[in-house]
Amino acid sequence: MLKRWYGDKDHREQDSAEKQTKINELRAAIGPLSGHSLLFCSDACLRRYLEARNWNIQKSKKMLEETLKWRAAYKPEKIRWDEVAVEGETGKMFRANYLDRSGRTVLLMKPGNQNTTSQDNQLRHLVYLLENAIMNLPPGQEQMVWLIDFNGWSLSNSVPIKTARETANILQNHYPERLAVAFLYNPPRIFETFWKIVKYFLDPKTFQKVKFVYSKSGESSSLLEEVFDMDKLESSFGGKNNHQYDHAEFSKLMQQDDVKTAEYWAMGDEVTEMNGNSTSNHDLKVNGNATAQS
Structure with a gap:
């Protein structure tokens, strides 16, 4: 048994060393970085892009470069709550005030509460909350969970197919390996x-993370019990928490987070690449806590 244990340990160490070599190769392939791009491209970030492309250096490089180009143009780190707050007035999407059993950030979505028609603003609201969810990941966690409640949803208040496709594109191509599971x-x-149309926009990895849950099905509802503490889970999802979304309260929380976000990304204006080695964002702190932004 000890021989097998040590053998497994050696295999894990070898696998870890090989992956670190791939990460170093990808970093060399993308070349010198500076500012926000350097801050974004931590080893953990590069690992996610490699995993998303099955550890193929060239495919990962292309994906990461497209993200860096997108971030430079879209500037997701500069979106502030006041710019998208109108999208959140009905509580159609917000970050839960609890984590799942694995300590992952939870995003709640209630598409039946759609209250606007601007697709651009809807996407900015989504991106803002993705960035916020990532910033609030506990140390050691890289993924989030989505809970989507379809109460009140209909084709008449659903987002256009174009918006659904762009949502899938943003999540898959610019936030790879950030979604652990999405419960519908x-x-x-x-x-x-x-769904027959939307599912064609999803790559196989993302598609496998989407789980349909029905309150009348004990088998599917048990999936939620495996992932969530039912005392914390909202009653609208079958839990015991009767918490109701309070827009004013949530706005105060987001405004506080905006300060932390600004402080974190301000470090990107100071960090530089030296001697071919980047400063690791694992060494950077915000308010005394390591950030999980990259």
Whole structure:
């Protein structure tokens, strides 16, 4: 048994060393970085892009370069709550005030509460909350969980297919390996028509992370019990928490987070690449705590 244990340990160490070599190769391939791009491209970040492309250096390099180009143009780290707050007035999407059993950030979505028509603003709201969810990941966690409640949803208030496709594109191509699982709770039968189109926008890895859960099905509901403490989970998802979204309260929280976000990315204005080695963002701190932004 000890021989097998030591053998497994040696294999893990070898695997870890090989992956670190790949990370170093990818860093060399993308070349010198500075500012926010350097801050973004931590070893953990590069590892996620490699995992998303099955550790193929060239494919990972292309994906990462497209993200860096997108971030330079879209500037997701500069979006502030006041710019997108109107999108959150009905609580159609917000960060939960608890984590799942694995300590992952939880994003709650209630598409039936759609309250705007601007696709651009809807996407900025989504990107803002993705960035916020990542910033609030506990140390050692890199992924988040989505909970999507379909109460009140219909084709008449659903987002256009174009927006759904762009949402999938942003999540898959610019936030790879950030989604652990997405639970679709009680989607109506008519959603199947919408889903038949949307699923073609998802790559196989993302598709496998989408789980349909129905309150009347004990088997599917047990999936939520495995992932969540039911005392913390909202009652709208079958839990015991009767918390109601309070826009004013949530806005105060986001404004506080905006300060931390600004402090974190301000470090990108100071960090530089020296002697071919980047400063690791694992060594950077915000308010005394290591940030999980990259």
